[in-house]
Amino acid sequence: MAGQVLKRYEKLRGEATAAVDALWRKASVRIQVGSATCEHAAGSEAVWEEFRRHIESSGRGDILLHRTGCTGRCSREPIVGVIETGRLPVKYHEVDRDAVHEIFHSHVLGGKPVSERMLADQLTEHANHLMLCDGSGCGGAVQGGVREAFLRVIAESGMNPEKIRVISSRCLGFCATNQAAGEITQALVLPENVLYTIRDENDVRAVVQEHLMGGRIVDRLVNREQPMSQRFFDLYGDLAFFNQQHRIALRNAGVIDPESLHEYVRYRGFEALATALDRNDPEWVVKMVSEARLRGRGGGGYPTGLKWAQARKNNEKTRYIICNADEGDPGAFMDRSMLESDPFSVVEGLMIGGFATGAQRGFFYIRAEYPLAIRRIEHAIETCRANGLLGRNILGSGFSFDIEIRLGAGAFVCGEETALIHSIEGERGQPRIRPPFPTESGLWGKPTVINNVETFASIAPILKYGSDWFSRVGTPQSGGTKVFALAGKIRRTGLVEVPMGTTLRHVVEEIGGGTANGKAIKAVQTGGPAGGCIPAGFLDTPVDYDTLAKLGSIMGSGGMIVLDEDDCMVDVAKFFMEFIQDESCGKCTPCREGTKRMLEILERITSGKALPDDIERLERLGRLVKRTSLCGLGRAAPNPILSTLQYYREEYAAHVHEKRCPARKCRALVHYEISTERCVGCTMCAKNCPVQCITGARKEAHVIDQSLCIKCGRCFEVCRFNAVLKG
């Protein structure tokens, strides 16, 4: 039977390739428009429609409008890419209808890119971009560094340095041929889109002189492999936000049409599944995943291979596998993005997991709040069924598997495995005592494996490129990459995928660009409501499950909220406690009552009514809840309090003892006053005060009646003379 499955797959791939290429060959210009919840929110549907109309009225049959998912560059959406044969691709940001008109006429029809609407730091006036991989498999090929060698040779050859831009990029994803790690470097030349394998300085010279200067492709150095994420770097490799990332789970996000099976298969989608089925050896899959040291990306960090092996061991042959897509952590949205932008890769991961664990049925447990993600997964499942990739006897392998979608209904606790299982069973989502673990007795009492969306999205590349490669990308404790959702007070918000062990500073400052307003970063909150705040002093910590735990936080699902000096840490702790208290399922006493009392204490502290020993009381109660709660939700609930107490105790003390909020955030502790020197008597504040507590004649200094002031801050906002002082 060996080879039969792969043969079937190759046929499918041949059809997909022919279909996609036929479409693209016709197009001399491809216009890419993002389509995901956030892109739609920013107006990408209108942009799509506007382009469609423009293309129609232009009568040009060679302009292709191409839908993609989201790249993860949230604050700049909608993002539109214009890709012309033989020219460097151009990316536009925050495109609206007017911009469409301008881009279409000036760039698409007229050939002149609209520079003022381009994403920052793109340089399109160069003739070529040369992208050098500095991923884990590359580098070291030339004495003194490949980049330096290129720069030197370019200078020596008398080439105009303005014409070429040399870019170092995290990993181009051509690792399959990279067996000789450290001896070669992959170099991608745009816009010709040629990939070279550089082994020594002669190769460098050849690429510069023959290709960059002579315009001839150096055939003998060309790497003809079709990697998984090449197209991502084709498009976005020149931007710092993207080329510092290493995209494995997000490899297709923002470059392929999430509703096209053809495109997914064209770029080697389902090859990993076909390979696994063709070998017909589930143990091999489990071994690969174990050796890759892939750990659960939902937050717990449990080794995925081990989990799969445990389920396999069970004598019960009816088994289930579940994809946890109930992304509940406030501040995390990578799962939504993956489901919306590259649904097939998650489906493929789930199927490989099903094959490896011997499950016959898989489930997607998706948040009801993600309507587009649900539709895309539904579409992906139906398309797979129609193409023989789901159902009975998949690709003729004898393996049968089907997938069903179940919707969550807004319960954070359902992120806990046993609670999630109860929810699929149609019960209240309350956890139970473990053991038995779900791999022993889960859904309907059968062995059940639950993994997160991102975990599944990482599976296919492991099988394709090997566990060595994956584990080399990360740290000795955990292999691969992690996607972080950067948000809060940061310049570039969005999704960022970096290797495990990358420092927080790299993520926040280099990729995220630091704070938006130039203020100092105070802390980074990781791990959502179960995590903690990491002070700016620890920004050089390499991010990993264990290092974050040591700092009193957790990796969690990867939410990363940047806080600046205007954020009050007590208020942040209160925010999370409000959330957790509301989400506590009520089953066990420590969590149900403890979170309520902790919240009461925090409310006292932030409203200036704290008792002198409230900090100690809070700490004691936090430790108790952590020790005695039934499930992970309760045990992690005090983390936001305990971690802020650990690093910002003096801030708590200021609230409790001095009734003062150092960040001037806690409303009850803030005090407004009008400076008699600065006030010009414009009456703006008095007009806007909702309780009429500001008095004063026109052109005379005004006064706030402190006994009536509700501290809403309206006067502070409206004053144009900075005369209202906040203290």
Place this chain on the structure above:
Amino acid sequence: MMIQTDNRKEVMEKSRAALPDHVVAFIEACNSGPYPHSQLISVLHKVQAHFGYLGKEQLDAVAQLMQIPAAKVTGVATFYHYFRLEPQGKFTIRVCLGTACYVKGADRVVERLRDELGIGFGETTSDGLFSLEASRCLGACGLAPVVMVGERIYGEMTPDKVPALLERFVKEAEKQAAQKQS
């Protein structure tokens, strides 16, 4: 196995009548498959999608048709935040209170929404046009603070953008009403 009682036929008819046909058909399809009770949440989603909320009559009908105790159906319906037990306004405004939105000042957007609408979370305006809901995290943190109306997300909200947003939906309601009349 169904329990036989004297007024079974009447009760079943009443229950069927309380739910739209496609929900009844879905329940019947589930009943003939494996683990029919596990579909309770899916059924409640369908009922809410149709009516906008879960009324007592519908909950009882679901209990009857699925043969699940009414107490359990209510237990499930009240456990999950997504389910609403009161009629909703024509437009439900969900304000995201996730971390990123909180950091970016969602509280002030909420305050303005409350002022403009004169209602709090979980309430509906007297003209039946708007309901206000607090939402966990809508997963659009990059655009924080956000609110969601229907299936659409509105990003980078400020208190001052609130009146225009509401106005848009008031107009839409008027337009719909006018279309209905003509």
